[in-house]
Amino acid sequence: MRVSLMQLAVDDAEAPEDRWTRVVKLVEAERETGAELVVLPELWVTGGFDYKSWTGHAEPIADSQPIAALEKVRTHDGSGPEMWLHFGSYVERTPEGILYNTAVFRGPDGKQAQYRKIHRFGFSEGEVTLMGPGKDIVTVSSPWGTLGLATCYDLRFPELFRRLLNQGMEHMVMCSAWPAKRIEHWRVLLKARAIENQVFVFATNCVGTNGGVALGGRSAVIDPWGNVVAEAGTGEEVLRVDVDPALVAQTRSALPVLNDRRLR
Numbered sequence: 001m002r003v004s005l006m007q008l009a010v011d012d013a014e015a016p017e018d019r020w021t022r023v024v025k026l027v028e029a030e031r032e033t034g035a036e037l038v039v040l041p042e043l044w045v046t047g048g049f050d051y052k053s054w055t056g057h058a059e060p061i062a063d064s065q066p067i068a069a070l071e072k073v074r075t076h077d078g079s080g081p082e083m084w085l086h087f088g089s090y091v092e093r094t095p096e097g098i099l100y101n102t103a104v105f106r107g108p109d110g111k112q113a114q115y116r117k118i119h120r121f122g123f124s125e126g127e128v129t130l131m132g133p134g135k136d137i138v139t140v141s142s143p144w145g146t147l148g149l150a151t152c153y154d155l156r157f158p159e160l161f162r163r164l165l166n167q168g169m170e171h172m173v174m175c176s177a178w179p180a181k182r183i184e185h186w187r188v189l190l191k192a193r194a195i196e197n198q199v200f201v202f203a204t205n206c207v208g209t210n211g212g213v214a215l216g217g218r219s220a221v222i223d224p225w226g227n228v229v230a231e232a233g234t235g236e237e238v239l240r241v242d243v244d245p246a247l248v249a250q251t252r253s254a255l256p257v258l259n260d261r262r263l264r
């Protein structure tokens with residue numbers, strides 16, 4: 001399973017339109033590496049902390065130009081081979097005018113999965129005041145096993161990952177805009193989620209300064225034993241890894257802790 005985590009710079013100095021045009025080319029280049037699963041970060045078009053830009057950029061997922069452009073890359077303009085692509089997340093506007101932080105995923109089966117972030121970050125500002133909370137947990141079937149989707153702040157809520165596990169999660173795919181200031185929380189919690197659920201973790205973060213907040217990078221792939229397979233630095237980069245998805249079943253069989261859960 002060949003995975004590319006696109007750790008993108010989401011700087012205040014770059015206009016969202018310039019950024020997505022640039023990133024589409026980066027994803028296009030990734031095709032040449034044989035990447036099978038490509039993962040973009042959270043709110044990478046507008047930025048995760050530039051709250052004032054969200055309302056102006058909010059739109060239905062079906063109308064998003066960046067998603068449409070990436071979709072062409074994903075399918076190689078319809079002439080395949082197709083990639084599995086986590087498009088990152090976007091400020092979605094529903095017909096009722098509600099905003100959500102919505103992650104979009106699509107694989108060669110053509111089925112699109114959308115995950116509206118359940119845990120909103122910001123306490124008394126940002127997502128909490130501008131966006132609605134997602135309600136549904138989302139898993140996706142893939143040739144490598146069941147993928148569970150989560151977004152950034154969700155990482156702090158282990159009960160979400162237990163629910164994903166109950167739905168068959170074998171690999172956790174996360175998009176984020178996690179600040180540098182709390183990057184050690186990110187590193188520890190990614191490992192914790194991998195160990196406690198015995199899953200591969202594929203987590204893509206942003207770098208740069210957005211809404212005045214320095215983002216921390218350190219995108220990572222963690223194996224189901226909790227080993228860091230690869231970790232990015234603090235600049236823009238693509239983290240490429242080859243992993244064996246069979247390690248999930250092997251780990252669960254060698255250390256069958258999930259059988260000892262007491263659900264009542």
Ligand SMILES: NC(=O)CCC(=O)C(=O)O
Pocket residue numbers: 042048121151152153154156176177178179182185
């Ligand atoms: N975009 C986010 O969800 C930020 C989360 C964060 O900063 C934290 O949990 O700390």
